[in-house]
Amino acid sequence: MSNGAESAELTLNALESLVTARLKSGSMAYYSLLLLCGVAVLAAAAAGIHAMVVGHEKFYNVYREVPWGILICTYVFFVVTSTGLCLISSIGHVFGNQDFMPIAKRSVFLSIATILSGFFVIAFEIKIPWRMAVYNVISPNLTSNIWWMGTLYGIYLAFMFAEYVFLLLDKHKPAVFCGFSGSVAGIAAHSNLGAVFGLLMGREFWHGPYMPIYFIASAMMTGCSVIILFHILGYKVNNEEMSASMKNALRVTSKVGVLLISVILFFTAWKMLSGIAGQPAGKYEAVMALLFGPYSLNFWVGELGLGMLFPLAMFLGSKGTNLKMMLIGSLAMVVGIFVMRYDLVVVGQIVPVYHELGVNEYKHLLSYSPSLYETVIALGGFGLTGFLFLLGEKLFDGHKVEEHH
Amino acid sequence: MKFFKHDLEHMNNEGMENVPMEERRRFLKMGLAITGVFAGGTIFSTMSVMDKVFASSDDFTAKYPYKPHYGMIIFQNRCVDCERCVAACGETNHVPHEGYRTRVLMKEMPDAVGLKREFIPVLCNHCNVPQCTRVCPTKATYKDTTNGIVMMNISKCIGCLTCQEACPYNARYFNEEKQAVDKCNFCWDTRLSKGEKLTACAAACPATCRVFGDLSDKGSDLFKAVHQLERPVWVLRPEAGTKPNVFYTKDTAAVAFK
Numbered sequence: 001m002s003n004g005a006e007s008a009e010l011t012l013n014a015l016e017s018l019v020t021a022r023l024k025s026g027s028m029a030y031y032s033l034l035l036l037c038g039v040a041v042l043a044a045a046a047a048g049i050h051a052m053v054v055g056h057e058k059f060y061n062v063y064r065e066v067p068w069g070i071l072i073c074t075y076v077f078f079v080v081t082s083t084g085l086c087l088i089s090s091i092g093h094v095f096g097n098q099d100f101m102p103i104a105k106r107s108v109f110l111s112i113a114t115i116l117s118g119f120f121v122i123a124f125e126i127k128i129p130w131r132m133a134v135y136n137v138i139s140p141n142l143t144s145n146i147w148w149m150g151t152l153y154g155i156y157l158a159f160m161f162a163e164y165v166f167l168l169l170d171k172h173k174p175a176v177f178c179g180f181s182g183s184v185a186g187i188a189a190h191s192n193l194g195a196v197f198g199l200l201m202g203r204e205f206w207h208g209p210y211m212p213i214y215f216i217a218s219a220m221m222t223g224c225s226v227i228i229l230f231h232i233l234g235y236k237v238n239n240e241e242m243s244a245s246m247k248n249a250l251r252v253t254s255k256v257g258v259l260l261i262s263v264i265l266f267f268t269a270w271k272m273l274s275g276i277a278g279q280p281a282g283k284y285e286a287v288m289a290l291l292f293g294p295y296s297l298n299f300w301v302g303e304l305g306l307g308m309l310f311p312l313a314m315f316l317g318s319k320g321t322n323l324k325m326m327l328i329g330s331l332a333m334v335v336g337i338f339v340m341r342y343d344l345v346v347v348g349q350i351v352p353v354y355h356e357l358g359v360n361e362y363k364h365l366l367s368y369s370p371s372l373y374e375t376v377i378a379l380g381g382f383g384l385t386g387f388l389f390l391l392g393e394k395l396f397d398g399h400k401v402e403e404h405h
Numbered sequence: 406m407k408f409f410k411h412d413l414e415h416m417n418n419e420g421m422e423n424v425p426m427e428e429r430r431r432f433l434k435m436g437l438a439i440t441g442v443f444a445g446g447t448i449f450s451t452m453s454v455m456d457k458v459f460a461s462s463d464d465f466t467a468k469y470p471y472k473p474h475y476g477m478i479i480f481q482n483r484c485v486d487c488e489r490c491v492a493a494c495g496e497t498n499h500v501p502h503e504g505y506r507t508r509v510l511m512k513e514m515p516d517a518v519g520l521k522r523e524f525i526p527v528l529c530n531h532c533n534v535p536q537c538t539r540v541c542p543t544k545a546t547y548k549d550t551t552n553g554i555v556m557m558n559i560s561k562c563i564g565c566l567t568c569q570e571a572c573p574y575n576a577r578y579f580n581e582e583k584q585a586v587d588k589c590n591f592c593w594d595t596r597l598s599k600g601e602k603l604t605a606c607a608a609a610c611p612a613t614c615r616v617f618g619d620l621s622d623k624g625s626d627l628f629k630a631v632h633q634l635e636r637p638v639w640v641l642r643p644e645a646g647t648k649p650n651v652f653y654t655k656d657t658a659a660v661a662f663k
Contacts, residue, residue, distance in 0.1 A: 055581050057503070064504070064578045067566035127564020128584055135543035135561045146567050147542035201536055202573030202645045281644075353575050357641065359510040359525060 022394045030237060030390065037387035041120075044380020047373045048124030056127060059373040066349045070342065070370035071125035074378040076193065077341040078118030078385070079153065080215065083190040084223025085111035086160060086182055087216075088253065093167075094179040102249040103227055105399035106392075108164045108179070110230055113388035115157055121381040145195040152189030156182055168396070190215050197348060204282030205348040210271065217263050218340070224257030225311065225333035230389060232327045237390065238398045242323070251320030257330075261312045268303070285351045289365055295347055298339050307336020471553035473619035475531065475591050476650035477607065478630045478638070483614040483656070484509060484524040493609035497595045504578040506589040507606050526615065528606070529576035529589035530641070530649030531555050537568035537577065546586070553650065554593050559585035573645035591617070620650065630654065 026034070051059040062069040089107030092100025123129050132150070141147050159182035166175035191212035197203070198211030228250055235242050242250075274280075275287030290299045314329025352362035370378070392399070486509050494500060494507050507528035515521055535555050538546050545561035546568055548554075562585035569577045569586065580587035591597060592604040601608075607617035618627030631638055631652050640649045 057579070057581055064569070065575060067569045067579070127566075127579060128562065131561065132543070132563040132565075135545070135563065139543045139545075139561055141539075141541055141544045143539045144542045144567075146540060146565060150542065196540075196567065200540070200571050201647070202642065203570065349570070353573050353642070354510065354527070357510070357512065357525065359512045361510050 019395060022397060026237075026394055027239075030394075034387060034390045037383040037390065040383025041380050041387055044120070044124070044377045044383065047376045047380075051124065051373055052127075059371060061369060061371040061374060065352060065366050066346070066368045068345055068349065069125075069368055070374045070378050071121050073338075073342040073345045074381050075118045075122040075125065076345060077338050078114045078121065078381060079190065079193060080219045080337070080341065081222050081226050082111045082115035082118065082160075083156075083186045083216075084219035084221065085114065085226055086156075086179075086186045086223070087220050088223035088227055088256065090179050090183045091256075092249075094176055094183060099252040100249055102243070102246045103231060103253065105164070105167050105396070106231060106234055107223075107227055108160060108167060109392050109396065109399055110226065110385075110389065112157065112160050112164060113385050113392065114226075115153065115160070116388070117381040117384040120384050121377060124377050145192045145199060149189050149192040149196060152185050152192060156185040156189050159185055187216060190219055197344075202353055203348055204280065205275070205286035205351065210267075214264075214267055214271075217260065217267060218337075221257065221260035221264050222334075222337050224253050224260060225330040225337065227253050228257065228326050229330040229334060232323050232330075233389075234393050234398060237393045240398060247321070247323075250323070250326065254315045254318065254320045254326055257333075258312060258315050261308050261315075261333075265308055265312075268308075281356055282351050285355065285365060286347050289350060290343060290347050293365070294367070295343055298343050302336050302339030303343060305336070306332045307340055308333075311336070469621040470533075471549075471551060472621050474553050474621040474650070475597075476618065476620040476627055476631075476652070477528075477591075477604075478616045478627055478652040478654055479526055480612075480614050480616070481523060481525060481653055481655050483612040484526055485612065486511065486524040487611065489609040489611065490526060490606035490615065493605040494589070494592075497592060497605035498589075499582075500587070501580060501582055504580060504587060506576075506587070525653075526606075527574060527576075527641070528651060529555060529572075529591075530574050530647065530651040531589075531591065532647035532649050534646060534648045536571035536573065536645070536647060540567045540571045542567070546588075549593075552593075552597075554591050555588070556590055556593065557586060557588060559583050559587075562586050573642045573647060574649075 047059070056062075060069065060071075085107045089100065089104050089111070091097050092102075093104040126132060136147060136150055140151075159178045163175050163178035163182055166172075166178060194212030194215035197206040198208055200206055231246070231250055235246075272287055272291060275283045276291075289295050311329040311333040314325045314332070318325035318329070320326070346368055350365045350367065352366055354362040355365075488509055491505060491507055491509065495505070498506060500506055507526060510525040510527055511522060512525060513522045531554055533553070535548055538544075538548050538555060541547075542565065543561045543563055545558050545563070547556055547558065549556050564579060564585070566579060566586065569575075569579075577586050577588045579585075592601070596603070596605060604615075604617050607615040616627050616630055618625040620628055620631065622628060636654050636657060638652050638654045640652055642649075
């Protein structure tokens with residue numbers, strides 16, 4: 001399926017043997033990893049369905065005051081990643097910057113894989129997901145950010161899927177159209193996800209215009225790290241030497257990554273300072289918990305260290321050419337960004353709504369730690385992304401991109 | 406300008422003793438008038454702040470858009486935490502053991518003069534600008550257009566729990582039996598729609614701590630309790646901007662300052 005004309009002439013039998021041959025070409029390590037990811041997905045599905053049937057409250061650690069836990073964090077992480085992949089890759093194949101061209105196919109494929117992982121996880125977080133399918137359509141609430149986010153992400157997924165198909169068929173024009181529409185839908189959907197948090201008046205840590213803006217910048221930062229990580233891994237899976245244009249694409253991506261890490265460092269600094277200066281009620285307690293309280297390890301080591309400063313040093317040190325440093329940097333960044341999403345969701349809820357009232361029941365900050373089932377389902381999301389990534393590498397032969405000059 | 410300066414410099418001081426009485430009075434009056442304007446302004450601005458704090462500014466109270474416009478005022482000092490309201494609510498509305506629609510919170514001040522603790526009953530505030538209904542993706546929760554009660558249509562609830570995040574009053578919980586979020590509806594289905602005048606909690610309270618009624622009825626006890634200046638009236642979390650219909654007050658303070 002290396003080009004459109006050839007694939008159009010393929011018979012079904014030939015296609016089948018081609019795909020089988022590709023899938024059989026993996027090493028033992030490849031199959032072991034594929035199996036591991038598959039098992040993670042199955043375990044997550046089993047845990048999720050069990051919780052759904054028996055009752056979520058018996059297996060999840062979320063409760064009345066902290067209704068959103070690690071599953072929402074994981075969902076946010078995956079949709080942030082998907083949007084970032086879509087946006088960064090569109091710089092090349094939608095907006096015509098040749099340097100970014102080589103990363104297009106794999107990134108679009110991964111943006112589909114990650115958003116499906118997000119949907120997979122949220123399906124087990126929402127208590128009655130089948131009602132959503134019905135009433136999102138017949139009883140929409142247009143003032144609800146959740147409604148817009150869900151609907152726009154549905155449209156986004158359709159565009160990204162169509163875009164990938166057009167990229168496979170090497171139909172450039174419709175691919176650009178779908179890529180552009182997907183980017184627009186992605187930005188709209190993702191800023192709405194930010195607004196799900198940012199427009200809640202009673203939650204001071206989240207409230208304000210910061211969240212939708214931060215979400216987009218953060219998505220692009222995540223996109224850079226995931227593109228670097230999965231491209232280097234992809235070449236390892238296929239055991240191939242990277243072409244000069246691909247190396248150049250990753251070099252440019254790491255440059256954009258450095259820029260976006262700086263942007264998020266700037267955002268984070270002002271977010272923290274605005275939470276401390278004047279001790280704003282509700283926000284101050286949350287920010288202090290993050291900086292010096294129970295979440296300080298998450299913040300300083302996870303968010304700041306792994307998520308931003310270490311990858312910044314790695315990317316700068318690699319000069320965009322040392323792939324090993326870039327691999328380590330991007331891996332640390334992905335872990336750090338997950339911690340960022342966890343803190344963003346959980347710390348936003350730890351100040352009880354009646355904290356200011358000074359009553360005994362809500363004098364102290366609330367706490368949350370994920371249960372076994374929640375952890376297994378969250379890991380299943382990662383398993384699904386890993387599974388689809390590994391499968392995609394063989395099935396689509398390393399997502400090779402034709403040059404368009 | 407030059408001449409004016411010249412005139413001023415060459416003027417003789419006439420001295421206070423030469424100012425006629427009438428002139429003095431005029432000057433004093435002017436001073437009082439200026440002070441009065443400033444003082445009046447200050448008092449006026451204090452009053453408007455007061456209105457905001459007590460959520461009963463004229464433009465808000467003049468408009469009770471629902472008929473009847475259900476609301477409640479809680480006399481905080483009367484509550485002794487007997488929790489009959491919580492029990493009556495649970496029984497009437499089949500609230501499962503792990504959840505609650507109303508609750509009594511306790512505030513303790515060991516160093517306080519006089520009373521050392523007080524109790525604060527809380528429930529859904531049936532806000533005029535509800536956050537929960539805005540965020541619900543499927544209109545499973547909505548503000549009733551007739552009586553202003555924030556209702557649940559449980560068959561539409563997808564269980565995303567965004568309403569729980571949005572509510573500044575922690576008034577919502579997920580009811581596993583109903584497979585939907587549950588909340589206070591002022592006993593609409595269990596009492597009011599059947600002709601009862603009071604909610605279960607208000608009817609069960611032995612101390613008339615909870616006064617339930619129709620804010621659009623100027624003759625109602627609720628309206629009179631909210632619209633007066635002798636006792637302060639406030640709402641919880643006014644900064645959330647939800648314009649609640651549950652008010653709080655206390656009977657005139659019993660502590661005498663010597």
